[in-house]
Amino acid sequence: EIVMTQSPATLSVSPGETATLSCRASQSFTSNLAWYQQKPGQAPRLLIYGASTRATGIPARFSASGSGTEFTLTISSLQSEDFAVYFCQQYHHWPLTFGGGTKVEIK
Amino acid sequence: EVQLVESGGGLVVPGGSLRLSCAASGFTFSAYSMNWVRQAPGKGLEWVSSISTAGSYTYYSDSVKGRFSISRDNAKNSLSLQMNNLRAEDTAVYYCARDTSNYDILDAFNIWGQGTLVAVSS
Numbered sequence: 409e410i411v412m413t414q415s416p417a418t419l420s421v422s423p424g425e426t427a428t429l430s431c432r433a434s435q436s437f438t439s440n441l442a443w444y445q446q447k448p449g450q451a452p453r454l455l456i457y458g459a460s461t462r463a464t465g466i467p468a469r470f471s472a473s474g475s476g477t478e479f480t481l482t483i484s485s486l487q488s489e490d491f492a493v494y495f496c497q498q499y500h501h502w503p504l505t506f507g508g509g510t511k512v513e514i515k
Numbered sequence: 516e517v518q519l520v521e522s523g524g525g526l527v528v529p530g531g532s533l534r535l536s537c538a539a540s541g542f543t544f545s546a547y548s549m550n551w552v553r554q555a556p557g558k559g560l561e562w563v564s565s566i567s568t569a570g571s572y573t574y575y576s577d578s579v580k581g582r583f584s585i586s587r588d589n590a591k592n593s594l595s596l597q598m599n600n601l602r603a604e605d606t607a608v609y610y611c612a613r614d615t616s617n618y619d620i621l622d623a624f625n626i627w628g629q630g631t632l633v634a635v636s637s
Contacts, residue, residue, distance in 0.1 A: 440621060442623035442624070444560070444624075446560075451610055451628065451629055451630055452552075452560065452610075452624075452627055453627070454615065454623055454624060454625040457615055457622075457623035457625070458623075463615070463623075463625055464625070495559060495560055497560070497562075497623065497624075499621045499623055500621065501621075502574050502621075503562060503574070503576050503577065504562040504565070504621075505562065506559055506560040506561065506562065507559070508559050509559045509560075
């Protein structure tokens, strides 16, 4: 099983600033990585797939990169609606696995 | 509008059974692999099961293998999850989710339902 580890668990950021979230995989793979955003009481929303491709309708302030075992999600110029929990997920190999999440909170 | 709507959740005693359903609309259901993902209260996301377009291939997490069964009815645009021998640790919101593309079953999930709560308690 590929274990996905996200850091930090909580990130305190001021509106307008940049947030950088990390996701580390226990095994190397190229690009089968997704990022999701989840707000309280809502289903997750796909932000990024293929490690760096924005999903339909996702603003350009969300960007992502990485391959191998290290992946990064960057949220530039944080807006009020961006404060949420973010999960990474690998879909390279069964079982599919998610990271534990990073909560982005208002500083 | 592309939509997934889950139903069938509820309170069940340990050892009991429950069948979840997911009604799909707004897209060609038979063209996409489908999935179940769960989230225990206050916890992260956990993949549960996936099924290929025709239902020929199914995959399960170790935590549910042998107890849960995923199936689909493409004529009715419906996905199901039969859950048997339920345990307290199965308590969670269960989401059905659609693969992003119709190319490979190993894929990100771009369409999610609103979830249905399953509570296992005596």
